[in-house]
Amino acid sequence: MNLPELFVERTRRLMGEEMCNALCEALEQQDTPVSVRMNTAKWEHVPAHRSAVPWSEQGYYLDGRPTFTFDPLFHAGCYYVQEASSMFVEQALRQYVTEPSVMLDLCAAPGGKSTLCRSVLPEGSLLVANEVMRNRSQVLAENLVKWGHPEVIVTNNDPADFTSLENTFDVMLTDVPCSGEGMFRKDPVAVSEWSLENVDTCWQRQRRILRDIWPCLKPGGLLIYSTCTYNREENEDNVAWIAETLGAEVLPLEVPEEWHITGNLTGNAFPVYRFLPHRMQGEGLFLAVLRKHGEAVEAEVSETSVRREKPRKGAKEKGGKKVQTLTVPSLVKQWLREDEAYDCRVEGTVCLALPKAWSALYDRLKDQLRILHAGVELGELKGKDWQPHHSLAMSAALKKEAFPEAELTYEQAIAYLRKEAVTLDASVPKGYVLLMYRGVPLGFGKNIGNRVNNLYPNEWRIRSGYLPEEIVLVD
Numbered sequence: 173m174n175l176p177e178l179f180v181e182r183t184r185r186l187m188g189e190e191m192c193n194a195l196c197e198a199l200e201q202q203d204t205p206v207s208v209r210m211n212t213a214k215w216e217h218v219p220a221h222r223s224a225v226p227w228s229e230q231g232y233y234l235d236g237r238p239t240f241t242f243d244p245l246f247h248a249g250c251y252y253v254q255e256a257s258s259m260f261v262e263q264a265l266r267q268y269v270t271e272p273s274v275m276l277d278l279c280a281a282p283g284g285k286s287t288l289c290r291s292v293l294p295e296g297s298l299l300v301a302n303e304v305m306r307n308r309s310q311v312l313a314e315n316l317v318k319w320g321h322p323e324v325i326v327t328n329n330d331p332a333d334f335t336s337l338e339n340t341f342d343v344m345l346t347d348v349p350c351s352g353e354g355m356f357r358k359d360p361v362a363v364s365e366w367s368l369e370n371v372d373t374c375w376q377r378q379r380r381i382l383r384d385i386w387p388c389l390k391p392g393g394l395l396i397y398s399t400c401t402y403n404r405e406e407n408e409d410n411v412a413w414i415a416e417t418l419g420a421e422v423l424p425l426e427v428p429e430e431w432h433i434t435g436n437l438t439g440n441a442f443p444v445y446r447f448l449p450h451r452m453q454g455e456g457l458f459l460a461v462l463r464k465h466g467e468a469v470e471a472e473v474s475e476t477s478v479r480r481e482k483p484r485k486g487a488k489e490k491g492g493k494k495v496q497t498l499t500v501p502s503l504v505k506q507w508l509r510e511d512e513a514y515d516c517r518v519e520g521t522v523c524l525a526l527p528k529a530w531s532a533l534y535d536r537l538k539d540q541l542r543i544l545h546a547g548v549e550l551g552e553l554k555g556k557d558w559q560p561h562h563s564l565a566m567s568a569a570l571k572k573e574a575f576p577e578a579e580l581t582y583e584q585a586i587a588y589l590r591k592e593a594v595t596l597d598a599s600v601p602k603g604y605v606l607l608m609y610r611g612v613p614l615g616f617g618k619n620i621g622n623r624v625n626n627l628y629p630n631e632w633r634i635r636s637g638y639l640p641e642e643i644v645l646v647d
């Protein structure tokens with residue numbers, strides 16, 4: 173790999189000769205560690221041939237690279253393939269977030285840190301995961317639906333759209349778009365696109381994002397700031413700017429020496445955490461934790477913000493046209509494990525279950541933001557029939573006893589995930605069936621006797637018709 177000369181020169185100035193040489197040598201190495209984080213809410217499993225990622229309770233390095241696309245459990249949300257350094261966000265949450273909180277992950281796609289945060293946040297917390305790019309926000313929603321936690325809202329907005337949501341979040345993660353120097357050995361495009369102009373564009377954009385989002389963080393709230401780049405402008409200099417200009421205190425994390433994390437390289441006294449690939453197993457990461465100045469206050473929920481469309485039968489006027497609002501069918505509510513904990517409503521033709529604690533906030537967000545997913549989509553009206561939604565199959569809120577189950581073989585599971593025809597044993601009852609693989613729900617099918625109508629979401633199906641000769645699974 174040809175590292176840009178100016179990058180090397182600037183890195184040498186920042187780190188000194190010895191550290192810069194060691195880093196550049198590590199960046200030339202081709203084998204990058206492969207790591208996964210398990211979703212123990214779905215699958216209590218420790219992969220074989222692995223070692224633990226020291227800073228993450230559910231993170232493991234794997235010996236080889238499994239064929240993730242052909243592993244049904246990957247599609248069922250049993251684990252997430254995540255670069256190990258990124259899992260360090262867990263420490264910021266474990267050390268500073270101990271009470272139920274409302275958290276915003278602002279730059280969240282594809283969802284590595286969001287799924288991690290969702291697993292680590294204290295019970296009773298809500299995660300709002302946002303991504304500005306439309307196509308990337310769809311991937312974010314997919315990954316969070318598969319992760320299966322009902323206390324999640326996914327939005328697709330620019331940071332500026334959040335500005336008016338003052339004092340809403342207790343915790344914010346800004347994993348900002350950056351010049352990506354930390355991804356040099358994983359992604360050759362990051363090398364070819366590097367330029368000093370881009371570094372300048374990045375740190376300025378990062379400050380704009382932080383300025384836009386700052387009012388949403390409650391006084392006393394926590395900001396976790398991270399990048400995957402090495403230069404000081406996007407890292408220490410921006411942290412100093414947040415502390416001085418926006419008003420925050422930089423907080424320390426307890427980290428054992430054997431994790432080989434590097435601290436502040438600019439001679440400033442405040443604590444920051446740098447992951448350098450010649451010192452530990454992972455890619456480049458920078459992280460700092462800040463607490464916004466001011467006394468903690470409760471978020472204001474105004475009268476208008478709690479206004480919401482009551483589910484009711486009948487017609488209402490919208491743009492001169494009559495729009496039918498559907499009632500929540502009692503059958504669909506029975507698909508929930510604890511239906512009394514949810515506020516159910518019908519939006520369009522989809523019946524949605526929102527954890528009661530968050531339904532007022534959902535309405536407030538809905539007034540300002542483009543919401544892609546919230547809570548659990550229970551079912552969709554198809555003709556006269558309420559068809560269970562894939563989001564329900566993936567969710568921890570599903571009452572499994574509400575549907576007959578059918579365990580699939582590996583070949584049947586792959587066929588299902590390709591949205592091909594699946595045939596079940598004659599003993600499986602007709603109607604909606606929860607299709608399982610190794611005891612974990614994969615999705616719904618409608619058994620019509622001689623075959624099953626495959627209800628797997630078309631846009632998520634495995635597109636490759638090829639099946640590798642040797643399949644290595646996370647086992």
Ligand SMILES: C[S@@+](CC[C@H](N)C(=O)[O-])C[C@H]1O[C@@H](n2cnc3c(N)ncnc32)[C@H](O)[C@@H]1O
Binds near residue numbers: 280348350
């Ligand atoms: C480093 S990536 C996020 C990775 C993600 N946190 C994860 O762990 O999977 C940064 C994200 O910021 C988004 N982004 C790009 N420009 C942005 C902007 N102006 N404001 C906010 N987000 C932006 C990118 O699309 C990208 O998804």
